């Protein structure tokens with residue numbers, strides 16, 4: 001599992017309402033529109049975007065470091081969020097999933113729709129054995145998405161600043 005080679009040519013994924021594809025610099029307006037919303041970044045490890053420069057840096061960071069798909073809303077023809085695999089552990093064949101979505105589209109099942117496909121592809125493309133998901137304790141929506149993808153709650157990870165909930169799914173559980 002050579003991480004660098006595999007992140008360049010991610011296959012697009014089509015779901016009922018979304019097209020998942022690699023991000024482009026031209027997505028900056030769509031990304032800025034939702035990433036500048038402090039409600040979206042309330043429980044994320046990245047900060048609210050104050051400028052399009054922040055959004056451009058964010059796109060580069062995601063593309064350079066993670067297996068990241070932009071979530072294109074097919075009907076509205078715009079990027080409404082991202083879903084990505086990170087923290088690849090080649091020896092243990094595991095990775096972690098993360099996602100974020102424009103507030104306008106919350107509560108309509110979009111993230112679950114995308115995350116299910118990313119998990120499925122993660123098991124197939126990188127032959128992963130285990131995919132984890134973590135979220136801050138008060139982030140109920142994120143925990144619920146992880147549950148709806150079939151992940152099992154495995155416990156609470158203690159941290160200095162904020163404890164996290166840990167979820168995971170194994171390859172044979174998909």
Ligand SMILES: CC(C)(COP(=O)(O)OP(=O)(O)OC[C@H]1O[C@@H](n2cnc3c(N)ncnc32)[C@H](O)[C@@H]1OP(=O)(O)O)[C@@H](O)C(=O)NCCC(=O)NCCS
Pocket residue numbers: 039040041042043044098099100101102105106107108109110111112113134135136139140141142144145
């Ligand atoms: C977390 C996030 C990606 C969820 O996206 P989404 O597309 O709204 O998720 P879904 O619609 O697929 O599922 C959300 C679930 O949470 C539930 N939910 C949301 N807020 C809730 C609350 N306060 N109490 C109880 N349930 C809640 C919804 O009812 C839904 O569950 P259901 O289908 O059983 O009704 C989105 O809220 C987001 O972008 N948040 C900000 C970024 C973030 O926190 N990312 C994750 C970092 S770990």
